[in-house]
Amino acid sequence: QKEVEQNSGPLSVPEGAIASLNCTYSDRVSQSFFWYRQYSGKSPELIMSIYSNGDKEDGRFTAQLNKASQYVSLLIRDSQPSDSATYLCAVKASGTYKYIFGTGTRLKVLA
Amino acid sequence: DAGVIQSPRHEVTEMGQEVTLRCKPISGHNSLFWYRQTMMRGLELLIYFNNNVPIDDSGMPEDRFSAKMPNASFSTLKIQPSEPRDSAVYFCASSLGLEQPQHFGDGTRLSIL
Numbered sequence: 001q002k003e004v005e006q007n008s009g010p011l012s013v014p015e016g017a018i019a020s021l022n023c024t025y026s027d028r029v030s031q032s033f034f035w036y037r038q039y040s041g042k043s044p045e046l047i048m049s050i051y052s053n054g055d056k057e058d059g060r061f062t063a064q065l066n067k068a069s070q071y072v073s074l075l076i077r078d079s080q081p082s083d084s085a086t087y088l089c090a091v092k093a094s095g096t097y098k099y100i101f102g103t104g105t106r107l108k109v110l111a
Numbered sequence: 112d113a114g115v116i117q118s119p120r121h122e123v124t125e126m127g128q129e130v131t132l133r134c135k136p137i138s139g140h141n142s143l144f145w146y147r148q149t150m151m152r153g154l155e156l157l158i159y160f161n162n163n164v165p166i167d168d169s170g171m172p173e174d175r176f177s178a179k180m181p182n183a184s185f186s187t188l189k190i191q192p193s194e195p196r197d198s199a200v201y202f203c204a205s206s207l208g209l210e211q212p213q214h215f216g217d218g219t220r221l222s223i224l
Contacts, residue, residue, distance in 0.1 A: 034212055043202055043215040044154070088154070097142060097166065097209055101154040 004091050006102035014110050019076040021105050023089030026070070031094035033065055033072045038086045038104065048074060079109040113137070115216035117203050123222045129191040132219045135184055136205030144213060145178055145188050146202040154202070160186065193223045 003026045013019045021035075032051055036044035050056045050063040050072065062075040072091075076083055086104040116135040124130055136143050145157040158168045163180045171178070175194070180186040190197055200220050204213040 032210065036215075043218050046212050046214060049212050095209065097144075097159050097161070098156060099213065103153045 004089055004100045004102040006087075006089055006105045008103060009106040010108045011105055012108045012110055013079050015079060015081060017079050019079045019083065019107055019109070021074040021076075021087050021089075021107065022071060023073065023091075023102055024071045025089075025091045025100070027091065027093060027100070028067075028070065029093045030067075030070075030091045030100075032092040033063070034090040034092075034099070035061075035063060035072075035074045036088040036090060038088055040085070044088055076107075079107075081109045081111045083107060084109045115203055115205050115214055117201075117216035117219055119219055120217060121220045121222075123224065124193060125224050126194055127192045128223075129189065130193045130197075130221060130223075132188040132201050132203075132221070134186045134188070134203030134216060136186070136203070137214060138184070140205035140207050140214075141183070142206045142208060142213075143180060143186050144204040144206075145186070146204065146215075148200045148202060148218075157188070157201075195223045197221065198223050 005024045035048040037047050038044045048063040050065045053065050053067055056063045060077045064073045086106045088104045089102040090099040092099050118133045141162050143160040146154050148154045157170045158178045159166050160180045178188045200218045202215050202218045204215045206213045
């Protein structure tokens, strides 16, 4: 069973701090990695994709990928109350269509 | 640009009734996915279409569920007869290709009484 594991949280951080969200996966052939943000009652919204080892930065968001250790993380700098949401990690093997989603980590940014 | 459009946004119906959910993918996207999301099971892939052809329907829970994609801009997910355990949020997503990210519609919140 191919799995994607996330801590369900909630992860509480004060406003302005760095929020660190982690995800581990079991399938070594995974090649594409995505972070989605889902506000309560809303749909998943793509915020980051990463395909190569290392860091990828986009504004306040940084995705980090380590294929050898089979983990991917998302850092949110200068966290804002509006970042409070559930963050879903999704993993996909190259040449396939199927995303394996984690169950999500709930983030709470405290004002 | 218009995103993935789903209708209806909310559906409340009685057990045994037929339910039809609709989806319009992003123009030009050739891959379409139907998901179901519940608190207990998270996001589950129900069916995947590529170029309007169903490729994998192994996630469809029972014969009561069926999906069609008659053309590149429209897909339906039908439940007949509906049961209370079908209550969930159903999402449609589309992508430009296998290696491109999926983009989700706003979902249909389905309640079967």
